[in-house]
Amino acid sequence: MRSLIIVLGDQLDLDAAAFDGFDPAQDLAWMAEVAEESTHVWSGQPRIALFLAAMRHFAEALRAAGRPLQYTRLEDPGNRGSLAAELAAAIGQHRPQRLVMTAPGDWRVLQALRGVADAAGLPLDVREDRHFFATVRDFAAHAKGRRQLRLEYWYRELRRRHAVLMDGDEPAGGQWNFDADNREAFGPQGPPPHPPPAGFAPDAITRDVITLVRSRFAGHPGRLDDFDWPVTRTQALQALDHFITGGLPHFGRWQDALWPREPWLFHSRLSAAMNLKLLHPREVVQAAEAAYRAGAAPLASVEGFVRQTLGWREYVRGIYWTRMPAYGGLNALDAQQDLPAWYWTGATDMACLHDTLQQTLRFGYAHHIQRLMVTGLYALLLGVQPQQVHAWYLAVYVDAVEWVELPNTLGMSQFADGGVMASKPYIASGKYIERMSGGSLCKACRYDPAARIGATACPFTTLYWSFLMRHEAVLARNPRTVMLVRNLARLGNAERAAIGARAEAVRRGEVGVA
Numbered sequence: 001m002r003s004l005i006i007v008l009g010d011q012l013d014l015d016a017a018a019f020d021g022f023d024p025a026q027d028l029a030w031m032a033e034v035a036e037e038s039t040h041v042w043s044g045q046p047r048i049a050l051f052l053a054a055m056r057h058f059a060e061a062l063r064a065a066g067r068p069l070q071y072t073r074l075e076d077p078g079n080r081g082s083l084a085a086e087l088a089a090a091i092g093q094h095r096p097q098r099l100v101m102t103a104p105g106d107w108r109v110l111q112a113l114r115g116v117a118d119a120a121g122l123p124l125d126v127r128e129d130r131h132f133f134a135t136v137r138d139f140a141a142h143a144k145g146r147r148q149l150r151l152e153y154w155y156r157e158l159r160r161r162h163a164v165l166m167d168g169d170e171p172a173g174g175q176w177n178f179d180a181d182n183r184e185a186f187g188p189q190g191p192p193p194h195p196p197p198a199g200f201a202p203d204a205i206t207r208d209v210i211t212l213v214r215s216r217f218a219g220h221p222g223r224l225d226d227f228d229w230p231v232t233r234t235q236a237l238q239a240l241d242h243f244i245t246g247g248l249p250h251f252g253r254w255q256d257a258l259w260p261r262e263p264w265l266f267h268s269r270l271s272a273a274m275n276l277k278l279l280h281p282r283e284v285v286q287a288a289e290a291a292y293r294a295g296a297a298p299l300a301s302v303e304g305f306v307r308q309t310l311g312w313r314e315y316v317r318g319i320y321w322t323r324m325p326a327y328g329g330l331n332a333l334d335a336q337q338d339l340p341a342w343y344w345t346g347a348t349d350m351a352c353l354h355d356t357l358q359q360t361l362r363f364g365y366a367h368h369i370q371r372l373m374v375t376g377l378y379a380l381l382l383g384v385q386p387q388q389v390h391a392w393y394l395a396v397y398v399d400a401v402e403w404v405e406l407p408n409t410l411g412m413s414q415f416a417d418g419g420v421m422a423s424k425p426y427i428a429s430g431k432y433i434e435r436m437s438g439g440s441l442c443k444a445c446r447y448d449p450a451a452r453i454g455a456t457a458c459p460f461t462t463l464y465w466s467f468l469m470r471h472e473a474v475l476a477r478n479p480r481t482v483m484l485v486r487n488l489a490r491l492g493n494a495e496r497a498a499i500g501a502r503a504e505a506v507r508r509g510e511v512g513v514a
């Protein structure tokens, strides 16, 4: 055999670089379902099911395309349980001259597979992942010599280079950024009527996977009763169409809004399909721009969406691959608290966290503001060790792959990189959640977002002030946060002590647990 083509669970694209020059007479595609990928973090059932269902559908697509494939199922007798062990066995069986793969999305996996190739004395040809607008080398060149990295500059560079939302040399509408238009909350009546997102009833392959996951990973978090994620390229394209006509026109305006029992609002739900490579971000961005050019969606919405998909997505990937492995161990604020156990069950009496955690467990999904300003904010204010927060995010969301999850968690959400990814910690009190949910979440809560001390003080608010006190020196050095610590001067010693005492009670788990 000439080449063994390694295909990982997030590389489900018939046109991936690993298949360039594929010759069915000499080459063999190789895929393996292994327990380690679901247990190295305590993966949620929706995430495990999505990966396995999409892999099994992709195996069908490979066979239909006439590409020979060796596929190991999780339940196959003798499954060795790890990618490395399964690959070593496949090498022993087929004796290929070389191994080929598209660059993986996880540093740990790349090291493991390199180790197998080295042990077998085989070359491992790691090819560019074409599912991105930019290469890691492009990002490294952009970052070189800059004292600070900022999304905005990278985003503009990519828009220019790929002629996205450009009118000649100028940004469409004469403005790069419509952030100011994209921060609205809903009024007291809540979100306007909106169509449900595109859902896909599980077919026989997915139903088998659901049965398998329920029995094999019974103790893992999350549920599968509502599993309806796209698991094939055809379904992913349908989900894209559905979003462009349904959600996109309102996406920007309410991008940061929260509302109870509204998991999707106007978000696309496309991250998992893009991360598994069922959809190319280029086709997603092109579809959004086409809607704007056709007058079907306002520029502020389309720019907001493009900023996420072209901007943030490529930015975090660049940070991950240029900074690993050291990045994964960062803890700039020296946060050492354990993650509360109720993150895995949703058993908290804080209405905003309860709502976000319940939908996370039910669907494997929360939208960005829920991840950043509810679950992420609480962990940051509490002082949870960032690696524990990372393990949780990597486990519970269906779209979680380390290249995108880790910088978002460690960098954007926990400020554990000390400001590489974001220019300041994303901190706020319960008043932010009250405002962005039009009051709806706090109204249904036993706590008061305006109170920082007392029996009904909102834990976010108490912890916010405690955070300012604990990190006063760091925050005072940052021009973007210096104003926040100035507010501390208004607190007397007695109030400071009361905030500290209540924050300690929250940290000990005496507050917030249902």
Ligand SMILES: Cc1cc2nc3c(=O)[nH]c(=O)nc-3n(C[C@H](O)[C@H](O)[C@H](O)COP(=O)(O)OP(=O)(O)OC[C@H]3O[C@@H](n4cnc5c(N)ncnc54)[C@H](O)[C@@H]3O)c2cc1C
Pocket (backbone or CB within 6 Å): 266, 267, 268, 269, 270, 271, 272, 274, 275, 305, 308, 309, 312, 313, 314, 316, 366, 367, 368, 369, 371, 372, 376, 393, 394, 397, 399, 400, 401, 404, 405, 406, 408, 409, 412, 413
């Ligand atoms: C702590 C934390 C952890 C996160 N973990 C992940 C993760 O594991 N996987 C993941 O894909 N995204 C992650 N994100 C980013 C973002 O929250 C999700 O991409 C988004 O919520 C997915 O839902 P959607 O497809 O409906 O997105 P939409 O709101 O419709 O946004 C459109 C697309 O933009 C991209 N995008 C938006 N924000 C980001 C971002 N900050 N970084 C990268 N891409 C972005 C996604 O591909 C998304 O599909 C995380 C954010 C935070 C704060």
Ligand code: SF4
Pocket (backbone or CB within 6 Å): 350, 351, 352, 353, 429, 430, 431, 433, 434, 441, 442, 445, 446, 447, 448, 449, 458, 459, 460, 461
């Ligand atoms: S009062 Fe505090 S804990 Fe309750 S919903 Fe509002 S922000 Fe969340």
